[in-house]
Amino acid sequence: MFSRRSFIQGAGAAAGAAVLAGSKPAEAFTFAEFFQKHYKELTPKDKEAIFKRIEHETKAAYGVDVTITDPPPIPEVEFAYFLSLTRCNGNRKCVEACVKENNQSRDPAIQYITVLEMEAGSFDLVEGDRYYNPPEVPRKDKFYLPVQCQHCRNPPCVRACPVEATWKEADGIVVVDYNWCIGCRYCMAACPYEARHFNFTKPSIPADQINPNQSYLSNRIRMKGVVEKCTFCLHRTRNGKYPACLEACPTGARKFGNLRDPNSEVSQILKHKRVYVLKEELNTRPQFYYFFD
Amino acid sequence: MRNYLNYWLSMFRFAIKGGKLYYLWVGFLVALIGWGGLLYYHQLVEGLIVTHMSDQVSWGLGIANFVYFVGVAASAVILVFPAYINRNQDIKEVVLLAQQLAFTAIVMCLLFIITDIGRPERFLHMIPFMGGHLNLPSSILAWDVVVINIYFVLNLYVPAYLLYMRYMGRQTKWYLYYPLIFVLMFFAIGIQVSEAFLLSGLGSRYFWNTAILAPRFIISAFSVGPAIFYLVFLAVNYHTKLAVKSTVFDYLKSVMRVTLPINLFLLLCEIFKELYPGTLHAASAQYLYFGLKGHHLLIWFIWPATIMNVIAALLVSFKQFRNNQVLFLIACHLCILGLWIEKGMGLVIPGFIPTPLGEISEYYPNLDEVVLCLGIAAIGALMFTVIAKVTTGVLTGELRYEKKSSLKERD
Numbered sequence: 001m002f003s004r005r006s007f008i009q010g011a012g013a014a015a016g017a018a019v020l021a022g023s024k025p026a027e028a029f030t031f032a033e034f035f036q037k038h039y040k041e042l043t044p045k046d047k048e049a050i051f052k053r054i055e056h057e058t059k060a061a062y063g064v065d066v067t068i069t070d071p072p073p074i075p076e077v078e079f080a081y082f083l084s085l086t087r088c089n090g091n092r093k094c095v096e097a098c099v100k101e102n103n104q105s106r107d108p109a110i111q112y113i114t115v116l117e118m119e120a121g122s123f124d125l126v127e128g129d130r131y132y133n134p135p136e137v138p139r140k141d142k143f144y145l146p147v148q149c150q151h152c153r154n155p156p157c158v159r160a161c162p163v164e165a166t167w168k169e170a171d172g173i174v175v176v177d178y179n180w181c182i183g184c185r186y187c188m189a190a191c192p193y194e195a196r197h198f199n200f201t202k203p204s205i206p207a208d209q210i211n212p213n214q215s216y217l218s219n220r221i222r223m224k225g226v227v228e229k230c231t232f233c234l235h236r237t238r239n240g241k242y243p244a245c246l247e248a249c250p251t252g253a254r255k256f257g258n259l260r261d262p263n264s265e266v267s268q269i270l271k272h273k274r275v276y277v278l279k280e281e282l283n284t285r286p287q288f289y290y291f292f293d
Numbered sequence: 294m295r296n297y298l299n300y301w302l303s304m305f306r307f308a309i310k311g312g313k314l315y316y317l318w319v320g321f322l323v324a325l326i327g328w329g330g331l332l333y334y335h336q337l338v339e340g341l342i343v344t345h346m347s348d349q350v351s352w353g354l355g356i357a358n359f360v361y362f363v364g365v366a367a368s369a370v371i372l373v374f375p376a377y378i379n380r381n382q383d384i385k386e387v388v389l390l391a392q393q394l395a396f397t398a399i400v401m402c403l404l405f406i407i408t409d410i411g412r413p414e415r416f417l418h419m420i421p422f423m424g425g426h427l428n429l430p431s432s433i434l435a436w437d438v439v440v441i442n443i444y445f446v447l448n449l450y451v452p453a454y455l456l457y458m459r460y461m462g463r464q465t466k467w468y469l470y471y472p473l474i475f476v477l478m479f480f481a482i483g484i485q486v487s488e489a490f491l492l493s494g495l496g497s498r499y500f501w502n503t504a505i506l507a508p509r510f511i512i513s514a515f516s517v518g519p520a521i522f523y524l525v526f527l528a529v530n531y532h533t534k535l536a537v538k539s540t541v542f543d544y545l546k547s548v549m550r551v552t553l554p555i556n557l558f559l560l561l562c563e564i565f566k567e568l569y570p571g572t573l574h575a576a577s578a579q580y581l582y583f584g585l586k587g588h589h590l591l592i593w594f595i596w597p598a599t600i601m602n603v604i605a606a607l608l609v610s611f612k613q614f615r616n617n618q619v620l621f622l623i624a625c626h627l628c629i630l631g632l633w634i635e636k637g638m639g640l641v642i643p644g645f646i647p648t649p650l651g652e653i654s655e656y657y658p659n660l661d662e663v664v665l666c667l668g669i670a671a672i673g674a675l676m677f678t679v680i681a682k683v684t685t686g687v688l689t690g691e692l693r694y695e696k697k698s699s700l701k702e703r704d
Contacts, residue, residue: 183411
């Protein structure tokens with residue numbers, strides 16, 4: 001087997017460096033990107049170089065200084081999200097906060113959270129409406145069902161991916177290596193929750209709205225032609241903060257924590273409230289629960 | 294080695310010689326390829342946003358065509374089996390053409406995939422020994438990549454070997470190709486099955502998640518394939534010096550007599566299972582055949598397709614229709630077109646509608662997608678035209694190894 005590394009250090013490095021030195025936009029083809037290895041094969045040194053490169057490219061493209069980090073999963077942590085359908089009133093502050101936090105494309109708009117306005121008395125999703133736009137929420141005889149990545153314990157998307165560009169981390173978060181994804185969109189066909197979104201074109205984000213606190217596997221600015229999804233804001237949650245959607249929720253419908261800790265709020269909800277998961281019959285075993293209180 | 298290079302040279306010379314009609318046809322195809330190429334470049338620059346695909350309907354015309362042409366590629370086995378295993382001499386005389394058609398179809402399939410993915414330049418990620426990570430055994434798409442590429446290589450090698458031996462006038466050595474025929478037949482079924490499992494393996498897409506999908510794919514491939522071969526052999530009879538025997542046409546007819554009605558029967562089974570219980574899982578089928586909540590774009594595709602398939606099945610089932618050449622040719626065209634619509638707009642697209650969260654987002658291809666697919670079809674047609682021309686040349690002996698003349702020409 002020939003070593004790609006040696007190749008990069010030879011012919012590729014000069015060309016790659018030349019491309020990087022010029023102020024090329026982030027979308028440009030680079031040898032460094034072309035020969036970049038799978039995330040799991042990267043050494044700390046590789047990562048350092050790649051993060052530098054991405055920071056440099058972002059600066060060149062948007063004129064914004066960003067920091068790329070790579071917080072690892074915390075040992076003995078299994079993240080879980082709980083959402084109270086009693087409290088959620090469909091105000092969609094979570095959607096807004098998520099878009100800002102995760103540097104999602106504004107045009108075309110990509111949103112990780114879909115809030116469905118449901119008819120009271122039915123869980124038939126076809127009867128739900130995601131484009132509801134009344135002057136005031138909640139509306140009478142409706143309830144609201146926010147859906148985002150359920151971080152399944154048995155994720156159909158991970159099984160589907162032909163190149164292992166998406167996987168489940170030790171804390172349960174399902175991530176995508178945006179530099180490895182080939183854009184076949186089979187994971188999107190496999191996902192029962194519409195959690196995955198494709199960059200049909202280069203994402204557009206106003207430079208002054210870029211969140212500079214970025215991580216490699218979550219909210220760094222994506223490129224054209226790859227799939228992205230909710231990552232439980234791992235750049236926040238692995239550093240002891242709450243996800244952005246939770247902090248933005250004015251009703252307190254959203255709860256987040258560590259299921260391995262029996263005293264955590266989420267463990268208590270699981271034990272004492274009426275809890276259910278979406279599409280349980282598919283046996284995806286989500287780490288995202290709904291409850292009533 | 295020198296002989297082999299000369300072989301290519303003489304094939305090339307043979308391929309570029311032709312009548313006015315030939316040049317017109319090739320020119321037309323090249324123009325289509327150019328147009329498709331131009332739009333593909335546009336798509337590469339702008340991204341897949343130039344198509345009508347969306348997060349809701351994330352696969353469109355490209356994948357629909359992919360699914361169809363995998364069937365065409367697999368159907369060569371219809372002729373491979375009697376030619377090599379039953380040693381039917383008449384079929385063996387033309388089986389190379391069928392295998393080359395399969396090879397062409399596979400090339401088209403690969404092109405449909407490459408032009409449909411978001412980052413085609415990352416193809417290395419799929420090649421295991423080049424640093425890639427093929428997600429085996431869990432991803433059916435990874436299996437598909439493997440199976441299709443093996444079928445591609447087999448269909449490249451076997452006909453090429455046999456043709457070269459024929460050209461050189463040498464005896465073939467059975468151990469250099471015969472065992473591969475068995476492997477090839479196995480993989481012909483394999484590409485259909487992996488294609489079907491790709492869709493039926495998704496638990497949340499109820500429309501695809503059905504055990505009958507693989508059998509349906511195989512039967513519909515064995516309906517379309519013979520119809521295409523029938524038309525191709527007619528063209529070969531008309532345009533080249535190679536005479537395809539009438540027994541070959543009779544054989545193809547007899548295959549269609551069996552497969553077309555079975556195809557309808559399997560469709561009936563599927564429709565019954567979907568619609569009779571009246572559950573919400575039938576939403577896609579409901580949408581496809583009757584429309585759902587005021588949306589009914591696809592009924593304009595599925596009903597004509599179904600009617601075409603029914604008429605084609607009736608035409609091949611009754612002796613008096615079947616033996617009328619005009620009516621039978623109509624049946625071939627209806628079958629090719631009807632199943633193309635049924636497998637594409639009628640199978641791939643409704644799987645996405647409604648979405649898993651219940652949105653009804655309709656899809657129809659735009660001009661960019663249509664022209665891109667036409668461009669790929671033109672590449673296939675051009676490839677097959679040239680290959681078939683050369684092959685018939687070799688088979689009729691117009692094109693063969695001549696020691697002296699080839700040396701002379703090189704001077």
